[in-house]
Amino acid sequence: CRTLNILSSGCWGHGQGLLTLPMISIILLAVLLIAILYKGQKRLAILTFYWERVSQIMDIQVLVQPESPSPTDHLCHPWPCDWMFFQENCYFFSMYTKNWTDSVTACQEMGGQLVVIKSHEDQNFLNHTSKKEGYHWIGLSDQKIEGKWLWLSLTWPLRDTIKYWGKGQPNNYRSRDCVEFKEDGWNDVCCTVVKCWVCKKSAASCSTK
Template sequence: MAVPETAQAQKPGYLDEEQLISSRPSYAISGSGYRLASVLNSLAVFSIPSRQEYEQDQLQRKQFYKEIAQMKDTINNLCRPCSWDWTFFQGKCYFFSKSQKSWHDSITACKEEGAELVIVESAEEQSFLQQTSKSKGIMWMGLSDLNKEGTWHWVDGSPLSGSFADYWNKGEPNNVGGEDCAEFKDDGWNDSRCENANFWICKKTAKSCSQN
């Protein structure tokens, strides 16, 4: 039985199959090639370094850490008249607390730092302390009349100078309810109950940075 010519024309021959393969869209092959190149590039980024590169990297790291250690030593050896959390003023170091304690506990806290609850010795110092304490809150000073009512002494035993009387706020000290300890409050001094919890100020002599 003869096969219709139309059916024979529809069946591709060997050459026709090659033509069909070669005539496929090129983007499929080129797309695969692009994806392969991307993978290879990614692998190149995370490639394992050679031994020489590894040793060089380790050497650079050691040098970096050595320089950091030297910088720390240099900073630690720098002469600082006061510790980092203390404030320098006219040859003295002052610590303004961030927590609150009673007057007696404040004295203890200062002693533990090799200092004393602050004693005011000049008008310039008073101005500095008053302005600083005003921005931070009510703060204890090392002044009380615990030994004798109305007779004020500093924590080192020295009496309060009459020239400092103007530093009391108006109407103070008034000893309302047994107020025997002095504090920086607002624009001047105030007497308060010693067991109240206030911020406090420690004071000690600054270190000398003179070179021999």
């Protein structure tokens, strides 16, 4: 599996408090004007004084500036910078593998749920983003009642998305009770097999921790 990053090489910063270029430019311009107006030892003393002040300001890095909220706070980026935003939800594509049960737990620990596909748009989004990422566990299984496929979100009926099964699936070969997402359709697999997984949660629940 590979990690999908919506934010290129890292998170967007939160109020990093660096001294702005306009401020530095104004200070240096003032020093230059003083250098033009004064001569000799007096000029040297004044230049030294102001240069020391500029150096102090640059060292401080303006730590007293209040932190400004990032315009991208709602995109879930505080969690490893690997969440992707789509239609008011955030999706996390794992970079390592687990069995189905452990994948469910991993998503819960991240404040989400092993992905439940609720619409054609969801299906297309996952199909597009996972084409080059291999197969992924989704939140569908018949572990509770053999032959009755249920989403982890029991309030969502399977009938609305049953058309996304792959050809000849589910075949329940050798007690295959859990479902993986594949480009050519869903497939039932033994739950103990390790695969990548996809978590989903509401964008409103994104953590800033």
